[in-house]
Amino acid sequence: MKMPERVSPADLDARIARVVRDDIRALAGYRVADASGMIKLDAMENPFGLPGDVRSGLGTLAAAQALNRYPDPEARALKRVLRKTMQVPPGMELLLGNGSDEIIQLLALACARPGASMLGVEPSFAMFPLIARICGLAFVSVPLAGGFDLDTEAVLAAMARHRPALVLLAYPNNPTGNLFDHAALERIVAQAPGLVVIDEAYHPFARASFMSRLHDFPNLALMRTLSKLGLAGLRLGMLIGRPEWLAHIDKLRLPYNVNVLSQCAAAHVLEHGAILEQQAAAIRAERARLAGALAKLPGVHPYPSEANFILFRVARASALYDALKRRGILIKSLAGAHPALADCLRVSVGAPAENDAFLAALTASLPEIATSHA
Numbered sequence: 001m002k003m004p005e006r007v008s009p010a011d012l013d014a015r016i017a018r019v020v021r022d023d024i025r026a027l028a029g030y031r032v033a034d035a036s037g038m039i040k041l042d043a044m045e046n047p048f049g050l051p052g053d054v055r056s057g058l059g060t061l062a063a064a065q066a067l068n069r070y071p072d073p074e075a076r077a078l079k080r081v082l083r084k085t086m087q088v089p090p091g092m093e094l095l096l097g098n099g100s101d102e103i104i105q106l107l108a109l110a111c112a113r114p115g116a117s118m119l120g121v122e123p124s125f126a127m128f129p130l131i132a133r134i135c136g137l138a139f140v141s142v143p144l145a146g147g148f149d150l151d152t153e154a155v156l157a158a159m160a161r162h163r164p165a166l167v168l169l170a171y172p173n174n175p176t177g178n179l180f181d182h183a184a185l186e187r188i189v190a191q192a193p194g195l196v197v198i199d200e201a202y203h204p205f206a207r208a209s210f211m212s213r214l215h216d217f218p219n220l221a222l223m224r225t226l227s228k229l230g231l232a233g234l235r236l237g238m239l240i241g242r243p244e245w246l247a248h249i250d251k252l253r254l255p256y257n258v259n260v261l262s263q264c265a266a267a268h269v270l271e272h273g274a275i276l277e278q279q280a281a282a283i284r285a286e287r288a289r290l291a292g293a294l295a296k297l298p299g300v301h302p303y304p305s306e307a308n309f310i311l312f313r314v315a316r317a318s319a320l321y322d323a324l325k326r327r328g329i330l331i332k333s334l335a336g337a338h339p340a341l342a343d344c345l346r347v348s349v350g351a352p353a354e355n356d357a358f359l360a361a362l363t364a365s366l367p368e369i370a371t372s373h374a
């Protein structure tokens with residue numbers, strides 16, 4: 001039998017280069033660290049599982065679904081529950097995505113006319129510029145001021161200069177954890193030439209929102225997600241805004257983007273709504289305890305947070321990240337993410353025992369890295 005011909009790597013590279021876009025080949029994709037066997041404090045997940053009765057209800061419900069059928073393309077039952085739990089103002093519409101990451105992609109695709117841009121601040125969520133570029137939308141980046149505050153005048157000036165189709169701002173911001181000034185955001189919305197989307201992924205921990213302001217502006221929409229609230233595995237994000245805007249974004253959404261199991265599971269858990277709210281309250285209390293403990297450690301400088309994570313600055317952050325990893329604790333290193341984040345690490349707020357383990361590992365690692373040679 002004839003053996004298949006060996007493929008030369010150079011030939012394969014040349015074939016790929018003829019097919020795959022140059023900018024995509026040059027891209028470093030979004031990488032997720034392997035967390036197996038670790039205490040996982042890197043991805044802002046809710047550390048608490050669901051109670052037994054909610055879990056067994058989920059099992060029964062999943063078993064009753066017709067998996068041979070496509071899901072409800074409009075997810076009507078789930079949207080009814082979401083409207084109620086999120087207090088969506090009457091007259092505003094919801095569009096669901098496979099995580100809010102998908103919503104960002106739909107927004108970017110809708111706006112990607114030749115020469116159009118998306119404006120964001122940096123440091124912020126790494127997916128904003130990544131998705132913009134993938135969709136062929138220029139990304140206009142405005143640096144945050146000292147203390148990671150919004151540099152409102154710089155944003156207004158950049159809007160006047162670049163006329164971005166889309167302004168995307170996270171409220172609270174990730175990875176810095178702070179809430180931008182509400183009045184400053186209103187000025188930005190009022191002066192923006194295009195659509196402004198405020199990403200409220202961390203709303204359960206900040207409890208500040210533009211939801212009640214949607215009616216006041218013709219060009220404002222919000223994003224929410226169930227990921228940080230406690231259902232990251234379901235992949236469910238949403239855009240909330242005027243039906244006139246959402247009707248166009250909805251044409252880009254692939255049919256059935258939210259699967260049957262996610263639809264019924266999300267509705268079921270939200271109908272037991274109090275449980276996730278109680279967990280968010282416990283996370284907020286742990287956040288205060290963790291911030292207090294971090295501030296007491298020599299050389300550790302936590303930033304104020306309204307989210308379910310804490311950004312902190314520390315000398316030799318990369319060595320500390322590695323030392324924590326050796327002790328079985330996975331957090332997020334922001335080395336290389338942005339110059340303003342030099343020596344910054346981000347820890348998600350975990351369950352009390354996880355936070356204790358993190359603090360113990362940190363306390364043990366700090367003297368170790370101080371005496372090591374950088």
Ligand SMILES: *Cc1c(COP(=O)(O)O)cnc(C)c1O
Pocket residue numbers: 044098099100101102125170173174199201224225226227232235236237
């Ligand atoms: C985590 C995060 C998201 C992504 O949420 P998914 O719904 O899980 O895709 C969106 N925006 C910000 C600012 C985030 O931190």
